[in-house]
Amino acid sequence: xxxxxxxxxxxxxxxxxxxxxxxxxxxxxxxxxxxxxxxxxxxxxxxxxxxxxxxxxxxxxxxxxxxxxxxxxxxxxxxxxxxxxxxxxxxxxxxxxxxxxxxxxxxxxxxxxx
Amino acid sequence: xxxxxxxxxxxxxxxxxxxxxxxxxxxxxxxxxxxxxxxxxxxxxxxxxxxxxxxxxxxxxxxxxxxxxxxxxxxxxxxxxxxxxxxxxxxxxxxxxxxxxxxxxxxxxxxxxxx
Numbered sequence: 001x002x003x004x005x006x007x008x009x010x011x012x013x014x015x016x017x018x019x020x021x022x023x024x025x026x027x028x029x030x031x032x033x034x035x036x037x038x039x040x041x042x043x044x045x046x047x048x049x050x051x052x053x054x055x056x057x058x059x060x061x062x063x064x065x066x067x068x069x070x071x072x073x074x075x076x077x078x079x080x081x082x083x084x085x086x087x088x089x090x091x092x093x094x095x096x097x098x099x100x101x102x103x104x105x106x107x108x109x110x111x112x113x114x
Numbered sequence: 115x116x117x118x119x120x121x122x123x124x125x126x127x128x129x130x131x132x133x134x135x136x137x138x139x140x141x142x143x144x145x146x147x148x149x150x151x152x153x154x155x156x157x158x159x160x161x162x163x164x165x166x167x168x169x170x171x172x173x174x175x176x177x178x179x180x181x182x183x184x185x186x187x188x189x190x191x192x193x194x195x196x197x198x199x200x201x202x203x204x205x206x207x208x209x210x211x212x213x214x215x216x217x218x219x220x221x222x223x224x225x226x227x228x229x
Binding site: 035 | 218
């Protein structure tokens with residue numbers, strides 16, 4: 001069964017450093033998302049991406065964040081200058097041919113900012 | 115604005131008991147979609163079910179069943195004859211066709227099934 005994959009599974013970084021989280025969507029999926037979950041809390045939407053551009057972003061997704069799909073396969077989330085409060089689990093999700101199709105989630109990347 | 119409320123923070127049951135997880139949602143859109151996801155201790159989010167606002171039929175899948183009631187804006191999830199492997203955090207989520215496709219999640223219900 002096709003699945004979303006994410007790398008790395010765990011990333012530890014120093015405050016102020018840049019991190020790039022990677023996601024490989026399910027092949028032929030067209031809609032891509034990033035969500036985050038601070039430990040013990042609910043899952044929060046960050047950004048949606050379709051046709052090589054952001055379709056929506058939340059208040060959390062400020063100028064420190066960016067997304068791209070550089071090579072047509074990987075979908076990346078970059079945090080330019082990490083803060084302590086960026087520590088969270090980051091989930092990539094993808095869905096098929098319609099914007100309200102079911103979103104399938106990757107296993108997540110746990111980001112720890114020291 | 116869209117909102118999902120899962121009032122039960124934690125539930126603990128003994129194996130083989132039935133358990134119902136509540137989900138109440140708010141949306142002004144007439145077309146919307148409701149979801150349940152399971153998050154086991156390993157951390158991933160596993161899709162369980164998707165239901166659109168025009169389909170109020172209840173659904174059963176093995177030991178799982180879902181009760182969608184538009185009149186009360188609820189989409190409850192029942193596990194029959196619970197097992198230890200059902201222990202997880204369960205999230206209810208909402209997206210709408212009229213608005214964005216983003217999922218709005220509830221805070222989750224942590225279910226512990228004890229042997």
